[in-house]
Amino acid sequence: IARHLADYRPYPFVLNETRLEFQLAPSATRVRAELALRPRAGLEDLVLDGGKGLRLISLAIDGAAPDPAHVSRDDEVLTIAAAALPDAPFTLRTEVEIDPSANTAFEGLYMSGGMFCTQCEAEGFRHITFYPDRPDVMAPFRVSIHSDKPVLLSNGNPVAQREGFAEWHDPWPKPSYLFALVAGDLVAISDRFATRSGREVDLNVWVRPGDQDRAGFAMESLIKSMRWDEDVYGREYDLDVFNIVAVDDFNMGAMENKGLNIFNSKLVLASPETATDADYERIEAVIAHEYFHNWTGNRITCRDWFQLCLKEGLTVFRDQQFTSDMRSAPVKRIEDVRTLRARQFREDQGPLAHPPRPDRYEEINNFYTATVYEKGAEVIGMLKRLVGDDGYARALDLYFDRHDGEAATIEDWLKVFEDATGRDLAQFKRWYTDAGTPRLTMAEDWDAEAGRLRLDFTQATAPTPGQDDKPPRVIPIAIGLISPNGDEVLPTQVLEMTEARQSFGFDSLGARPVVSALRGFSAPVMLERLLDDATRAFLLAHDTDPFARWEAGRDLALSALVVLSQGREAGADYVDAIGRLAADDGADPAFRALCLTLPGEEEIATRLSEQGTTPDPDAIHEARDGLARRLAEAHADLLAGLFERMAVAGPYAPDAEPAARRALRIAALGLLNRIDGGDRAEVLFGTAGNMTERMAALSCLLRRGRGQAALQAMHDRFGDNRLVMDKWFSVQVMAAPPAEAAAVAHRLARRGDFDWKNPNRFRALLGGLAANHAGFHAADGAGYDFTADWLMKMDKANPQIAARMSTAFETWPRYDATRRDRARGALGRIAAMAGISRNLREMVTRMIAAG
Numbered sequence: 001i002a003r004h005l006a007d008y009r010p011y012p013f014v015l016n017e018t019r020l021e022f023q024l025a026p027s028a029t030r031v032r033a034e035l036a037l038r039p040r041a042g043l044e045d046l047v048l049d050g051g052k053g054l055r056l057i058s059l060a061i062d063g064a065a066p067d068p069a070h071v072s073r074d075d076e077v078l079t080i081a082a083a084a085l086p087d088a089p090f091t092l093r094t095e096v097e098i099d100p101s102a103n104t105a106f107e108g109l110y111m112s113g114g115m116f117c118t119q120c121e122a123e124g125f126r127h128i129t130f131y132p133d134r135p136d137v138m139a140p141f142r143v144s145i146h147s148d149k150p151v152l153l154s155n156g157n158p159v160a161q162r163e164g165f166a167e168w169h170d171p172w173p174k175p176s177y178l179f180a181l182v183a184g185d186l187v188a189i190s191d192r193f194a195t196r197s198g199r200e201v202d203l204n205v206w207v208r209p210g211d212q213d214r215a216g217f218a219m220e221s222l223i224k225s226m227r228w229d230e231d232v233y234g235r236e237y238d239l240d241v242f243n244i245v246a247v248d249d250f251n252m253g254a255m256e257n258k259g260l261n262i263f264n265s266k267l268v269l270a271s272p273e274t275a276t277d278a279d280y281e282r283i284e285a286v287i288a289h290e291y292f293h294n295w296t297g298n299r300i301t302c303r304d305w306f307q308l309c310l311k312e313g314l315t316v317f318r319d320q321q322f323t324s325d326m327r328s329a330p331v332k333r334i335e336d337v338r339t340l341r342a343r344q345f346r347e348d349q350g351p352l353a354h355p356p357r358p359d360r361y362e363e364i365n366n367f368y369t370a371t372v373y374e375k376g377a378e379v380i381g382m383l384k385r386l387v388g389d390d391g392y393a394r395a396l397d398l399y400f401d402r403h404d405g406e407a408a409t410i411e412d413w414l415k416v417f418e419d420a421t422g423r424d425l426a427q428f429k430r431w432y433t434d435a436g437t438p439r440l441t442m443a444e445d446w447d448a449e450a451g452r453l454r455l456d457f458t459q460a461t462a463p464t465p466g467q468d469d470k471p472p473r474v475i476p477i478a479i480g481l482i483s484p485n486g487d488e489v490l491p492t493q494v495l496e497m498t499e500a501r502q503s504f505g506f507d508s509l510g511a512r513p514v515v516s517a518l519r520g521f522s523a524p525v526m527l528e529r530l531l532d533d534a535t536r537a538f539l540l541a542h543d544t545d546p547f548a549r550w551e552a553g554r555d556l557a558l559s560a561l562v563v564l565s566q567g568r569e570a571g572a573d574y575v576d577a578i579g580r581l582a583a584d585d586g587a588d589p590a591f592r593a594l595c596l597t598l599p600g601e602e603e604i605a606t607r608l609s610e611q612g613t614t615p616d617p618d619a620i621h622e623a624r625d626g627l628a629r630r631l632a633e634a635h636a637d638l639l640a641g642l643f644e645r646m647a648v649a650g651p652y653a654p655d656a657e658p659a660a661r662r663a664l665r666i667a668a669l670g671l672l673n674r675i676d677g678g679d680r681a682e683v684l685f686g687t688a689g690n691m692t693e694r695m696a697a698l699s700c701l702l703r704r705g706r707g708q709a710a711l712q713a714m715h716d717r718f719g720d721n722r723l724v725m726d727k728w729f730s731v732q733v734m735a736a737p738p739a740e741a742a743a744v745a746h747r748l749a750r751r752g753d754f755d756w757k758n759p760n761r762f763r764a765l766l767g768g769l770a771a772n773h774a775g776f777h778a779a780d781g782a783g784y785d786f787t788a789d790w791l792m793k794m795d796k797a798n799p800q801i802a803a804r805m806s807t808a809f810e811t812w813p814r815y816d817a818t819r820r821d822r823a824r825g826a827l828g829r830i831a832a833m834a835g836i837s838r839n840l841r842e843m844v845t846r847m848i849a850a851g
């Protein structure tokens, strides 16, 4: 039952209008649908998506019930034979009954905290009514809602509102995945936005009564996003209202339903007391992301789900640009590369590797991945670098002109770049179709007599599941040259590599320069070059490109950690160089904070396995601990000074500048905590006026084994705040000593407030364990077994969440034989489960195949 890109064919009917009428009741909601259809070319059977959960009450074509012999159903579709259809425009009317209260998968129409809400992407609409539930079937919607809930919302503009009833009209043709409905006891904080061409838009952020005082930042972020999309992309909003709703039970982060974005409440609600700086930054970015989808996703959507990165890669790229403009661009770039490596490189090098545009899937929800999203964004970044800012702007204008109102493909996307810039992108397209992370090597050849430097590059990509052959790709390599005295002799220049091996020469150089390579992380590749620690330290001190500077520090740390984890001595250069950087008050505190943060254990494991060494999680844990302690001992006074000086006076503000100071303060605390026994953390926990510092202090205390009083205090104060309690669950597992992590998770899972059906709470615990590298990969298999047991339990309630969390196992083939056996055993147990969902089955099957 795999779907294939090559099998695409247009839907044989055109849908001119969709009318829906909802009679809401928690366990028996009636949905009446009226679809204005016409055969596209020759008349064929009418196949509508819609599964077992739909109880069919009635069905009529142009007002008459068809002969039952012409109507058939299976688990997935309802088919009306062509013989029962007119070869002309007709109206299909259906009425179904559904049970939102029993919908624990949170896909389609479901209940969250007494409120009705929907999640339709990718294929949730088919759980609401019979419909051509595919993104290339687009229609304007008219929706009426009968319910005793006070607030009744759907897409588009309001047409009528009275007690117990509301009607909405969305004039912009849209696919079913963008449909949304919300009914509940909600309150709004409201504002207005005047678009550049004068449209007055009512803005609302809807939350549960009592949460209004935590919705203001989301509203500010929305207004900034609307202005930015006008200023930078020339895109205006196109309806009279824009509604955002926060819900507690939500499978993903948020959803861009036309005019009615629905959000996981953790991405809306924030106050200094309850949210961290990272939460604020994330809220700002996701509000922007969903808003930007109005053009890149909604006005121009995807022809089919294989094209998902057409909207997601582009919209992530846009939200990254937005955050760079709102905050520090270099820091944002470094953060994005860290996420890319931690999530996408990991995916690309394991059993779940797939291209940004896959050509086969069983369950599309399994492809909302770091590759589709984050690598999809990287590919656009490369494209922009290759065609330049002007070329990019022209291509985007052409994209919006040419494809507005359409369901487009990656081919359409590349064609606008070709037409706008005259560039042939045939080879570049491989970035979309080929999986795997290219390994780029760079060697230097210096001719002192001629003053000439030659750089020799090779590229190679290892086979990935189902793709053995990896032809060379176009790789933009941003390079700069720095003279031995620290001056830049060649500012950033982009080399375009297209062959498997290729050389580039630089002439008229006085002295041998130091090469700053892959500036700004100009391509998502693994760069390998032989560099001694002294040169890395030189780049960390002198590179003008902030990313490359940070990267030099990271390379220093990683090379030391690799050696240390193998029981040998290393790290002296790193400790010195970091000390100099930390002392440099001219550098951005956020940048210094990033440099003071040691690579994570997972990242060290990845580096080791890239080098062909089997990672030992316990040795990695020890090595990292040891190096952090050495950093702290070597620079105790400096760090203590930073910890004091970076304290932010006055009321909390979530802006980049004070957040940067807090980040540096916390980075210093994390190191000092290894030598002060936790004393500073204890004081900070008791005095912190914001969640950023409170959480950091709590984590430090737990790592010193003295967190119990703080945990209790936090529970006493925030026990009724779900979002804070999610943090409370996850920090305990993340900060547990590896040998105890699974036991801590067990104990927490037995608590009455471990509301496991809530995706946030489940992710807090299971994701917290997965983030404890040595704990999850404990040699006795306790982490694997705990996770497998819960995945099996969750699968029965919510297959999407179970499948997503199963990626905790995706690196299993790289560990030692003992761990591999235990992981294989856990995966095998899951695979053998009776009644396993398609979601989880596809994931574990792919993961097992790799072993």
Ligand code: ARG
Pocket: 121, 122, 251, 252, 254, 255, 256, 289, 290, 312, 365, 368, 800
């Ligand atoms: N389109 C949403 C976003 O990026 C994600 C929705 C994914 N939902 C899902 N069930 N796969 O912003």
Ligand code: ZN
Pocket: 289, 293, 311, 312, 315
């Ligand atoms: Zn998105």
